[in-house]
Amino acid sequence: MSIEVKNLIKSFGDKTVINDVSFKVNNGETLAIVGFSGSGKSTVLKLICGLINPDSGEIITSEGDIAMVFQYSALFDSLNIADNIAFALHERRDLRNKYTEDEIKKIVTEKLALVGLKGIEQMYPSELSGGMQKRVSFARAIVTEPNTILYDEPTAGLDPISSTLIEDYIVRLKYETQAASIVVTHQMSTIRRTADRVIMLYDGKIVFEGTPDDMLRQDNDYTKQFVTASLEGPMKMMA
Amino acid sequence: MSNFSKYYKQSATYKIFSGIFETCEDFLDTLGKITENGIEFFRCLLKHQINKKDLIEQCNRFGVTSLPITLSIVGMTSIIVASQVALEMVKQGGGNFVGMLMTILIVREVGVIMSGFALISMIGSSMASELATMRVTEQIDAIKVLKVNPICYLFVPRVLSGFIMMPFVTIIASTVGVLAGAVTAKLSADLSFRAFFDSMWLGIYMKDLWVSILKAFVFGGVIALISCSCGYYATGGAKGVGLATTKAVVWSFVAIVILDMIFAIAFFF
Numbered sequence: 085m086s087i088e089v090k091n092l093i094k095s096f097g098d099k100t101v102i103n104d105v106s107f108k109v110n111n112g113e114t115l116a117i118v119g120f121s122g123s124g125k126s127t128v129l130k131l132i133c134g135l136i137n138p139d140s141g142e143i144i145t146s147e148g149d150i151a152m153v154f155q156y157s158a159l160f161d162s163l164n165i166a167d168n169i170a171f172a173l174h175e176r177r178d179l180r181n182k183y184t185e186d187e188i189k190k191i192v193t194e195k196l197a198l199v200g201l202k203g204i205e206q207m208y209p210s211e212l213s214g215g216m217q218k219r220v221s222f223a224r225a226i227v228t229e230p231n232t233i234l235y236d237e238p239t240a241g242l243d244p245i246s247s248t249l250i251e252d253y254i255v256r257l258k259y260e261t262q263a264a265s266i267v268v269t270h271q272m273s274t275i276r277r278t279a280d281r282v283i284m285l286y287d288g289k290i291v292f293e294g295t296p297d298d299m300l301r302q303d304n305d306y307t308k309q310f311v312t313a314s315l316e317g318p319m320k321m322m323a
Numbered sequence: 324m325s326n327f328s329k330y331y332k333q334s335a336t337y338k339i340f341s342g343i344f345e346t347c348e349d350f351l352d353t354l355g356k357i358t359e360n361g362i363e364f365f366r367c368l369l370k371h372q373i374n375k376k377d378l379i380e381q382c383n384r385f386g387v388t389s390l391p392i393t394l395s396i397v398g399m400t401s402i403i404v405a406s407q408v409a410l411e412m413v414k415q416g417g418g419n420f421v422g423m424l425m426t427i428l429i430v431r432e433v434g435v436i437m438s439g440f441a442l443i444s445m446i447g448s449s450m451a452s453e454l455a456t457m458r459v460t461e462q463i464d465a466i467k468v469l470k471v472n473p474i475c476y477l478f479v480p481r482v483l484s485g486f487i488m489m490p491f492v493t494i495i496a497s498t499v500g501v502l503a504g505a506v507t508a509k510l511s512a513d514l515s516f517r518a519f520f521d522s523m524w525l526g527i528y529m530k531d532l533w534v535s536i537l538k539a540f541v542f543g544g545v546i547a548l549i550s551c552s553c554g555y556y557a558t559g560g561a562k563g564v565g566l567a568t569t570k571a572v573v574w575s576f577v578a579i580v581i582l583d584m585i586f587a588i589a590f591f592f
Contacts, residue, residue: 158461172469
């Protein structure tokens with residue numbers, strides 16, 4: 085087991101965003117969390133990586149780092165690509181003196197190669213396309229060899245070909261790192277190509293749990309509405 | 324009861340008091356966060372978590388890039404004051420005290436407080452908007468997820484540069500201010516440089532210089548701390564960045580005026 089979430093509850097003001105959510109993700113497994121905008125998907129990721137605290141419930145993780153790939157990459161725009169990737173190696177207390185500068189350079193080159201990039205170490209994030217920024221943020225996430233990787237809408241805003249490339253890297257990183265991965269997404273192609281299991285959130289609760297094939301079979305009213313993008317069904321969008 | 328509650332919430336009394344309550348709550352919340360960040364800043368300092376490269380970059384930003392504006396503001400303030408008082412004092416037979424008056428004014432107050440105002444508007448606002456942008460683009464969240472303490476990484480070089488550089492800026496600005504006063508007195512009241520500089524030392528003591536440097540030290544750190552804190556807790560998008568920057572400027576202005584008053588009472592009352 086790499087990560088287990090038990091009876092998680094989180095409210096913002098009067099609104100309960102996450103209501104008694106539980107799931108497990110094992111090493112080398114990818115779980116996709118899907119649902120409408122505002123259904124609490126990103127909140128689950130923020131709770132897991134400790135950016136916000138739950139009101140109640142438990143998050144149990146194996147020893148090791150949790151990395152997160154942010155929706156809009158969140159690269160440090162004042163640092164070049166090499167410094168972005170090596171950020172944790174330079175600034176984290178436990179890693180600061182662990183590697184020499186030459187070793188750090190080598191690690192940066194290796195991680196960039198893993199996401200199919202080279203020769204961009206001295207460039208700045210603003211000089212890269214959205215897809216390349218996303219891949220750099222993958223490289224930054226895996227630099228500390230995490231055992232859990234969280235992806236917040238990794239293919240949002242990308243063209244279909246770039247999305248396919250990103251999906252391939254999610255799968256490749258899963259095999260390379262054997263990390264437990266959680267992918268928050270709206271996109272069916274991302275679910276089909278990357279996920280081993282899927283959970284669907286609606287109104288803060290899990291309304292479906294199964295494989296991508298189960299989801300596409302549309303036995304469940306919620307997944308049926310989601311897959312067919314229908315306005316008719318149990319899920320009501322807020323006006 | 325629900326009708327009463329509904330109408331009560333629409334009343335002017337409710338709106339006035341809830342407005343006052345929200346303002347007080349926001350004030351205390353901001354003050355608490357600044358204090359908390361200040362404590363965390365000193366904890367980081369004690370742990371020697373200082374990135375020297377960042378510190379040098381921030382010192383350059385705080386003390387060097389701001390210098391033209393700071394010197395211009397202090398110099399022009401000095402010209403304004405000297406042009407108003409020098410001629411009158413010479414007319415009243417007090418020409419021999421113009422240098423003393425200008426020096427006391429600049430060393431004790433104008434040099435440090437006008438430098439502070441210049442640094443708030445130029446450096447404080449840019450620090451606040453920089454951190455606010457990092458907040459709304461999730462860069463601060465990324466720092467936290469990478470298990471780096473954002474206060475140590477972002478606040479320490481900026482606040483430390485404020486503490487270090489503001490005294491130097493103030494010394495240079497005060498010197499320029501006194502020289503500008505002397506030139507203005509010469510041009511407006513035909514007061515000789517010798518008369519100006521002879522009287523300069525009459526009312527100024529070492530204590531004034533030390534208090535001025537101490538004030539500059541405190542103001543520099545406080546400006547940077549408030550600016551960073553206001554930016555750090557920004558919410559929303561572009562509007563949030565704007566609000567955080569405004570808040571940083573307003574809070575910094577008010578804070579250094581209050582601190583200046585405390586210094587005046589503590590050392591010269």
